[in-house]
Amino acid sequence: MRLEVDIGNTLLKWRVIDAGNVIKKGSVLTQEFAHDSFGDVVNDRVDEVFVGSVAGFECDKRLRKVCRALWEVEPIFAKTSSQCAGVTNSYEDPSKMGVDRWLAMIAAYKRVNKAVIVVDCGSAVTVEYLSDKGEHLGGYIIPGLRLMRESLLKNTAQVRFEKQPAEIVTHPGVSTAEAVLQGSVYLFKALAYAIEGDLEKGAELFFTGGDGALMQEMIQVGRYESDLVMDGLAWVCR
Template sequence: MNLLIDIGNSNLRWTRHGDGCTWDLSVARHSGGIPLDLLAQWERLEPPERLIVSNVGGQDVAAALTRVARALWGRSPDFLHTQAAFGGVRIAYEEPRRFGVDRWLGLIAAHAHTEQACLVVDVGTAATFDLLLADGQHLGGLILPGVEMMRKSLLMGTRIPRIEADPAADPWATDTGPAVAAGSIHALAALATRLFDRLAVEAGRQPSLILTGGDAERIRPALDQPSELVPDLVLQGMRRVVEEAD
């Protein structure tokens, strides 16, 4: 049994992988460390053969995970790094290590999942948009602040009071709180639409749109195109890497 662990900027997702293991996605807020409730869950597990890790959450949480893994199981985690070409996917970046390992794994999973060009949108603390052709060539991507970061940056830089509100279904709002809430949702959805249309021209046919990340469901209703929600996309990519390496 292996543990597959996806450490994002805010959340840690994990599952067990191996013969006889059920693929169950678990999510915990990490806050730069390993939460006590997660530690309690891991203490009840049989010792894993390997811990395979995707980490964009920083060195503090990586160090905390390493300490926990050594204490519980006498093992050190294997941290994955982006490769220029793997699983049929070829990264557009000249320096692959500068391309987030979570984005790389998401593309590997998306390419295995669909035989057509696809736009992969990961909406978390940051929102990333990556364009992939059917042959596995990555065209590049864009990054924006995520929903909450976009709202916080606006509120911190203005005198607009913090008003909790659900985003409006319409592309405009009639009060300040809903305007801020809806603006963050529709900004991300509008960029997804623009990139989707450009990818359709580049690919010569309609691409697919894959959503992942903690806030993916928040932007989904605002999208103009049909989309597929894959909450464990990064972990699916990790599974591909592990199985191909074996």
């Protein structure tokens, strides 16, 4: 069996693959990751561990320690490269690109083998453009919904949220807190429509990340794939 792990800045996600099928999966806050975070997988025979991580050295070190202790396995960490699985990186120094972006691009492209736009809505929102030939044409990185709101909370003492709205709304707020909450969603929605406008004929649009389903729902175009980053691990770690 293979354990696949996607370690983001906020959330650590994992799944177990056996004979090509996902048989178990789970998640935990990255900062709370510990020996028991993989549930009853600790009792399974894990033969290999593939990892995509942007969480930093200490978290990666902790995962290595857990894998050695539980299964006597050395995890394989995916790395960004200049080319992999038919996808060509546009960065002069590929190591400067977050491996989560690289994995998601490869997974999306290999799914359809044609031009794609990949939108990962996590702590940050990343937008990547790939040609029919798998060439990375560039992308954008902007703050995600949570970061936008936290930046205003941190730097504006009088802005406080008593509660999150029960539903997503974008009409103008009638209080400072509403204006911040609904303003961030308004920008999020505007970005979604801008991305839709970038779609070339025949291109496929993929959304992933914690807020990816929300963005896809806003424009009703493209598809949401919750595990796109982990889907890329088998291509990069082999």
